[in-house]
Amino acid sequence: MRKLADLLKHPLRELQGEVDEAVSPERYTLLRRKIIALMVAATLIPLSVMAVLNYYEHQNAMAREIQNPLRVLVNKTKNSFELFLAERTSTVSLIASAYTYQELADQQKLARIFSVMKREFEGFVDLGLIDEHGTQVNYVGPYTLQGKNYADQRWFQEVRLKGKYVSDVFMGFRKFPHVIVAVQHMTEDGRTWILRATLDTKQFERIIASMSLEPDADAFLVNGQGLMQTSSNNYGKVLEKVSFPLPPMTYEPTVVNMTDPLGREVFLAYAYFPDADFVLMAVKPRSSSLKTWYTVRGDLLFIFVAGVAVVLIAAMRVTDALIRRMKEAEDRRELALREVEHSQKLSSIGRLAAGVAHEVNNPLAIINEKTGLMKDILDMQGDFPAKAKLLAQVESVLRAVERCRGITHRMLGFARRMDVSIEDLDLSELIRETAGFLANEAMHRKVDVQLDMDPELPRIVSDRSQLQQVFLNLFNNALAAVADGGNITVTARPESDGVRVSVADNGCGMSEETLKHIFEPFFTTKKGKGTGLGLSITYGIIKRLGGEISVESTQGVGTTLTITLPKGQREALA
Amino acid sequence: MRDALFMGRLTAGATHEMQNILATIRESGGLMEDLLAVGGEGFAHAERFKKGLCVLAEQVERGMALSEQLNYCAHAPEATPAGAEVNEAMRSLVGLYRRDAARKRVNLVLAAGRTGLRTSLRALELMGRAGLALDCALALLPQGSQLMLSVEEQGGLAVLRLDSPGYEALRGQEPFAELERRARALGAGVSAGPGGQGVVLSLPKPQA
Amino acid sequence: MNKKDWKILLVDDEHEFITTLAERLELRGITPRVAFDGESALAAVAQEEPQVIVLDVLMPGIKGLEVLERVKRSNPRVQVLLLTGHGSTRDGIEGMRLGAFDYMMKPLNIDTLIEKMESAIDYAGKAANLG
Structure with missing residues (x-):
């Protein structure tokens, strides 16, 4: 409805739209945007998808590469722990079966056994013999624990039940983290006793230290209740509760991603011990372990961004070039249209100009007659004071009218070049007349125009106005090419069956490239100016008139355009 | 359009020249009037002559007006930014x-x-x-x-x-x-x- | 033939031009008649046949060339001098084809005009003698 109202209000709007469209630069802007968007989408979407896939693929590969060694390390370390514990347990077990109760109960003997043990295996702190009632019968070690009763302690119950026992780390009486390895032995006579050794947890620390982890990484032992068995850097001291929940139980070394209580993204590698209530854990912050990944990711990102930039620039460049081409093509079409228009128009405007020039002749004729009459009157009259002066003025007016007539003549001359006619003509006169049009400009610019016409030049049958246009073009081009004070030489010579005319200038000359295209329509060296139709029109006319046109030019030296015209007309013209 | 512009340039030059010439004719006419005023004694046909000068002046003006029109035509092929x-x-x-x-x-x-x-x-x-x-x-x-x-x-x-x-x-x-x-x-x-x-x-x- | 006896008709729509021209011719002993358009020119010819018509090509109403054609049809002995203001010699040539004696461009040189009138009258006389 509104549209209709608008239309009624501005009935010419549609028309206006049409007009605007022909020259609208927005259309190109829009087109340019669309093309760029399309090109960018067509290239960037696959590129982005590839980049994203690559990113994740790469990230996973990198993660695996980091997780695997960690898993292996955890496994190895777990084995070390197991080996350590198994060794210690079997040592204690061996001693228990190799010696009799009496021998072990002998203070001296036990001391000697213990010293051998300590020498052979690191980590033993003390060794004690406990009877079936839980009383420590004999003891070798740094503390005085002889006679102490362990009957109501958990480890004692367990060793009685299972025969072997490896304790969690605990402080015990000695307020020092340690692990107990206890073995129960039964003699043939049914007596049972327990050999109990305490291990220094320093050995645990050493095993962990042997993992030689980076400073920000962490490895520690935790028991089934989540109590720290060794000190960790970040997650609590010995026997403190570990600051994150235990991962699901598995004996296989496993790596999980998690956020630790410090808020860091970490890899947690862990494994439960099958024979002891321990979990070995190694924590490695992802940031440090993925340092290489980050550099790789940086590279990837850089390549992606660079790629995008290249795509954008290329898209813009290509589009610009494309649009420019389109614009040029459209401009040319427009130009061609206008040229066609223009040729029709020129005839009417030429006619108008001729009309005005003719009009001007009327007052001139009257002035001429009136002045002539005044001269007649003066001539008839006898002498009087002002006569001579008046006569001089009258003569001056008559001369002025004569000059004016020359001008209108010239104007009518070039208005006349719109008429088409084939006539028998004197080429040198035509060249002289045409050169006359430019005499003023040449004089102004102090350009020396030499007309070298062979007096024997034959008359030719051709189109006067078309030839006039040809020479006007050639002279105009030559004038445009020369610097102020330059030279233009026009030479006309008879040829076997025609005439050869050359227009030589000592102007700027043309490059080879320009020479190649000089006769093409729309070619112009005057950027932004001129229609470029000059020489192609000239070429067209000369060809139509059955002649030839050629150009020679040296840059910086000058240009010579030579045309040959036949004496008579060929049928082509008819 | 180059041809039209070029022709326009030629025409403009020509009209300019023509206006100059018409102006000199106008001046000559004025001078003759002055000469008649001061040294016209004994000129029997002075009146007839004066009438001629009037016509001269009229026709010069007519020519001027026409050449101005022609000058407008000469500049007509040029594009003006304002339209x-x-x-x-x-x-x-x-x-x-x-x-x-x-x-x-x-x-x-x-x-x-x-x-x-x-x-x-x-x-x-x-x-x-x-x-x-x-x-x-x-x-x-x-x-x-x-x-x-x-x-x-x-x-x-x-x-x-x-x-x-x-x-x-x-x-x-x-x-x-x-x-x-x-x-x-x-x-x-x-x-x-x-x-x-x-x-x-x-x-x-x-x-x- | 004495110039006083020449029968001349001047035709142009430019009053000032044609009357001044007439005045100048009178000073030279020629007494022309004048007409300001085609119709009155034809009427003048019908009234009394001139020897020479000086005819402007461009006039309102009946055009010069048409006047020429009609005069040549009705009074073939009349010689016509065409005045063309047009830079193109085409009108002049066309006029010659239609039987004009010669053509001249404005502004005129009066002596040339009188010479042409004279040769036109001579030519008419010779043609009459031959005929």
């Missing part, structure tokens, strides 16, 4: 056509409209189109008729209206189709005038 002033172009065109019209005994009048109306067309293109319309009209109108060209504003656009009794017959004619075609090529529109009378040429507005 061609429609009234000015029409005044010049009607000046050029008045004699043509008189020869066909048609009284051509220009009803100049609002001044300052502009169009993106060059003056030459504008004059060419309007001239074509005038040609059509002059070819068709009976002797002794009246032809009015007016410049009007319609919806922000400059329009030219050609009106004359019996002119509506024009729209069916061959030259009219040609006019329509050419006007369209330049982005101008041709339509019937109000009440189906005459012809309206709507001109593209100047580029902002």
